[in-house]
Amino acid sequence: MGNDVLVLAEHRNGRLSDVTFELVGKARELADRGGGRVLAVLLGETSLAHELGVADVVLCSEDPAVATYNAQAYERAMVHVVERQQPRLVLTSTTTVGMDVSTALSVHWPAPLASYVVDVRRDGEDLAVTCRAYGGKLLAEVALTGPRAICAVIAGCFPAADGRSEVAGRSEVAGQVELLDLEGVFDGLGVSVAQVVEPEKGDVDITAADLLVSVGRGIGSRENLEVVQELADALGAPLAASRPLIDQGWLPKARQVGKSGLTVRPKVYLALGISGAPEHLEGMQHAETVIACNTDPKAPIFDVATYGTTVDLFDLTDELVKRVQE
Amino acid sequence: MRIVVAVKQIPDLVEELELTADGTDVDRELLKMVVNEFDDQALEEGLCLKEAGDAELVVVALDEPDVDQTLHAALAKGADAAIKLTGALTGWIDSHRRAALLASWLSGQSFDLVLTGVQAADDLDGQLPGLLGAQLEVPHISVAVRVEAEDGMAKVWQELAGGTVVVDEVRLPAVIGVQAARQAPRYVSISRIRQAQQSGGITEVEVQAAELGTEQFALRRLVAPEAAGHAEMLAGGAGEVADRIVELLRAKGLVRS
Numbered sequence: 001m002g003n004d005v006l007v008l009a010e011h012r013n014g015r016l017s018d019v020t021f022e023l024v025g026k027a028r029e030l031a032d033r034g035g036g037r038v039l040a041v042l043l044g045e046t047s048l049a050h051e052l053g054v055a056d057v058v059l060c061s062e063d064p065a066v067a068t069y070n071a072q073a074y075e076r077a078m079v080h081v082v083e084r085q086q087p088r089l090v091l092t093s094t095t096t097v098g099m100d101v102s103t104a105l106s107v108h109w110p111a112p113l114a115s116y117v118v119d120v121r122r123d124g125e126d127l128a129v130t131c132r133a134y135g136g137k138l139l140a141e142v143a144l145t146g147p148r149a150i151c152a153v154i155a156g157c158f159p160a161a162d163g164r165s166e167v168a169g170r171s172e173v174a175g176q177v178e179l180l181d182l183e184g185v186f187d188g189l190g191v192s193v194a195q196v197v198e199p200e201k202g203d204v205d206i207t208a209a210d211l212l213v214s215v216g217r218g219i220g221s222r223e224n225l226e227v228v229q230e231l232a233d234a235l236g237a238p239l240a241a242s243r244p245l246i247d248q249g250w251l252p253k254a255r256q257v258g259k260s261g262l263t264v265r266p267k268v269y270l271a272l273g274i275s276g277a278p279e280h281l282e283g284m285q286h287a288e289t290v291i292a293c294n295t296d297p298k299a300p301i302f303d304v305a306t307y308g309t310t311v312d313l314f315d316l317t318d319e320l321v322k323r324v325q326e
Numbered sequence: 327m328r329i330v331v332a333v334k335q336i337p338d339l340v341e342e343l344e345l346t347a348d349g350t351d352v353d354r355e356l357l358k359m360v361v362n363e364f365d366d367q368a369l370e371e372g373l374c375l376k377e378a379g380d381a382e383l384v385v386v387a388l389d390e391p392d393v394d395q396t397l398h399a400a401l402a403k404g405a406d407a408a409i410k411l412t413g414a415l416t417g418w419i420d421s422h423r424r425a426a427l428l429a430s431w432l433s434g435q436s437f438d439l440v441l442t443g444v445q446a447a448d449d450l451d452g453q454l455p456g457l458l459g460a461q462l463e464v465p466h467i468s469v470a471v472r473v474e475a476e477d478g479m480a481k482v483w484q485e486l487a488g489g490t491v492v493v494d495e496v497r498l499p500a501v502i503g504v505q506a507a508r509q510a511p512r513y514v515s516i517s518r519i520r521q522a523q524q525s526g527g528i529t530e531v532e533v534q535a536a537e538l539g540t541e542q543f544a545l546r547r548l549v550a551p552e553a554a555g556h557a558e559m560l561a562g563g564a565g566e567v568a569d570r571i572v573e574l575l576r577a578k579g580l581v582r583s
């Protein structure tokens with residue numbers, strides 16, 4: 001049984017994503033403890049391989065099938081690689097790519113899979129894994145037994161610096177870059193990419209604001225948005241929101257904070273009626289100060305907030321508007 | 327075209343999550359169970375597809391607490407049939423086993439599309455769409471925000487990190503994990519749900535508890551996150567809290583004077 005840890009690298013617009021460095025850093029730690037290597041798989045953008053110097057080997061492909069993200073092509077490539085490399089552990093993120101690939105690998109390679117992982121440690125022959133569950137209200141302690149495993153890790157849980165070659169003090173391309181031979185792997189694909197649509201730029205840039213008023217499903221209805229808009233206007237802050245409000249069409253996509261929206265780092269993030277699901281936290285947990293208003297004292301948002309209150313958001317908004325407009 | 331929508335119940339996350347005595351599961355007898363919100367989105371997208379063309383829509387669920395109400399609601403919204411898979415189903419059912427049970431039923435069915443929620447609050451061993459697609463050996467796409475289908479092909483809008491959307495052409499049959507339907511899930515009145523209930527539209531089918539479980543995934547216990555990083559709670563009513571917040575904003579130079 002090998003002791004290698006294999007990471008699926010993710011990139012977007014010609015850049016490796018932060019979570020890739022987070023995973024590579026963690027992989028390094030786990031591989032060093034177990035006497036194994038760190039393998040990174042980089043599909044589509046071979047030119048980025050030199051940034052993955054913390055890995056021992058970077059396995060690349062420039063095959064046109066993986067030039068843009070294609071769920072089935074990625075899956076086939078990853079199954080092909082792990083069957084040959086037989087790593088001890090595969091790390092992916094919980095992004096779209098991570099969800100598609102980790103689940104398929106778990107069936108085809110077969111290996112146990114833990115998702116929403118926030119921590120993974122060696123525990124004798126097993127892996128001890130902590131996962132975020134039930135919208136962040138609980139943590140699950142899981143043991144993954146057997147000779148191999150897969151963890152899909154939530155972004156932002158491990159330091160990215162550990163995986164960046166320049167920070168971790170490992171010379172560029174410390175590792176080898178190997179081109180994968182994927183001859184025949186993509187024959188008869190049932191998925192093809194017809195088009196890639198980039199998100200529209202919004203009327204306001206919520207990533208540039210020092211103060212954000214952000215609203216969630218606790219607002220109840222579209223009509224109620226008026227009161228928080230009034231507060232945002234009074235404060236001279238843009239109005240941001242959690243995903244469900246965007247999906248309902250109540251606010252434009254450019255106002256969405258979170259995993260599938262924008263990452264914001266304002267001085268103050270005022271969260272009104274937002275529960276603090278892991279996907280939302282990914283986008284705002286690095287704000288300088290978070291002030292959260294939620295009537296549920298157990299809402300996970302309070303675990304990342306600096307200040308919290310369980311008063312009703314409508315009462316609070318009224319009182320704030322009064323004071324700011326004075 | 328035949329569309330299957332797989333739905334399941336999860337605990338209502340707004341409520342206090344009581345645990346069982348051994349701490350390995352939430353107390354399913356005690357908790358209020360509601361439909362997984364992403365499964366509701368999947369159902370909506372399925373209904374939109376059905377209305378856009380000539381399709382039959384079947385909704386399927388495992389026999390879990392309070393699932394009848396969800397199946398009746400689906401019928402009231404326009405599903406053509408509701409299937410409840412029965413067997414030895416108690417407690418937390420991991421996604422691998424859920425996928426195996428659904429796959430064993432689906433293998434005897436004709437279907438073009440399986441739609442289900444992209445994730446659920448308790449799918450700790452992975453999300454259903456990928457597991458089910460892989461078990462059925464058909465293409466699978468997660469985080470879909472729109473699906474169109476005709477002539478053995480589907481067009482799927484798949485959202486990546488940061489909001490980039492890839493539009494995929496997918497050969498059917500396929501399994502799609504729906505993040506959001508093209509429109510908000512429709513509302514159905516209690517009286518319509520009651521009607522569906524009275525006409526008794528749920529068909530029960532017994533399935534063999536497939537062996538494809540996850541013995542190598544052992545859930546040791548569930549715990550509340552440590553309060554270490556917890557917020558400082560501001561005391562008082564809305565007025566006092568507002569005073570404190572304005573003070574904080576002022577200290578950071580974010581409100582005038």
Ligand SMILES: Cc1cc2nc3c(=O)[nH]c(=O)nc-3n(C[C@H](O)[C@H](O)[C@H](O)COP(=O)(O)OP(=O)(O)OC[C@H]3O[C@@H](n4cnc5c(N)ncnc54)[C@H](O)[C@@H]3O)c2cc1C
Nearest residue numbers: 216217218242243258259260261273275280294295296313
């Ligand atoms: C692949 C994927 C990507 C995702 N990406 C994102 C993303 O980018 N951004 C994002 O936000 N979500 C994202 N989500 C969705 C995420 O899982 C949650 O569903 C979402 O964040 C919940 O939004 P919410 O907190 O507004 O709603 P809820 O979880 O419904 O919370 C509403 C809260 O309001 C509180 N409340 C109710 N009434 C009041 C009141 N009167 N006063 C004060 N508080 C009140 C309630 O106690 C509750 O905690 C994604 C999901 C998936 C599967």
